[in-house]
Amino acid sequence: MSQPALPQIEHGVTVMFYDTDCAGVVHNIAYLRFIEAARTLMAAEMGMPLREMVETGLYPVVLRTEIDYRMPGRVGDRLLVRGGVSELGRVRFWVKFEVVRPEDHAVLVTCRQSLALIRMPGAKAERLPEEWFATQP
Numbered sequence: 001m002s003q004p005a006l007p008q009i010e011h012g013v014t015v016m017f018y019d020t021d022c023a024g025v026v027h028n029i030a031y032l033r034f035i036e037a038a039r040t041l042m043a044a045e046m047g048m049p050l051r052e053m054v055e056t057g058l059y060p061v062v063l064r065t066e067i068d069y070r071m072p073g074r075v076g077d078r079l080l081v082r083g084g085v086s087e088l089g090r091v092r093f094w095v096k097f098e099v100v101r102p103e104d105h106a107v108l109v110t111c112r113q114s115l116a117l118i119r120m121p122g123a124k125a126e127r128l129p130e131e132w133f134a135t136q137p
Contacts, residue, residue, distance in 0.1 A: 007085050008042075008082075008085075009039075009045070009083055010038075010080055011037060012080055013037070013080075013081065014076070015030075015073050015078075019075070020074070024075045025073070026073035031109045031111075032065070032067070034079065034099060035083070035097045038081040039097075042083070046132065047129070048060065058120075058126065059117070059118050059120060060117055060118075061115060063115060064114040065111065066112045067110070067111040068109065069108070070108055073101065073108050078102065078103070079108070080100050081098075082098050083098065085132075088128060090127055091116055092114055092116050093132075094115075095112070096112050097111040097112075097113075098111070
């Protein structure tokens with residue numbers, strides 16, 4: 001059996017004041033926002049741009065998030081969010097991300113999320129599209 005084509009993403013962010021606490025350290029929720037942006041851009045590459053989601057009512061919905069905060073980011077840091085689909089099931093799929101500071105190659109955060117495609121209204125789970133299982137060249 002061949003391996004599925006598993007999309008990857010790299011998304012750069014700069015830590016702003018509003019991303020930090022009073023000590024200038026990135027707040028834990030800001031990392032999730034960085035990951036959300038990268039995951040949304042990756043969804044567009046997978047054939048699910050934002051406008052199409054709204055038109056079709058089909059959304060990738062997070063079911064579970066596991067996140068490890070390894071090192072603090074600070075205001076002004078330029079960070080890179082790297083990630084991609086790591087596992088495909090019939091209905092559920094997993095993505096993995098890491099937030100790194102390229103300047104010193106420090107891994108600040110690792111994250112793993114489980115998602116499903118949910119049709120709204122009604123919140124009905126749907127099978128993953130067959131094209132997601134296309135083989136790698």
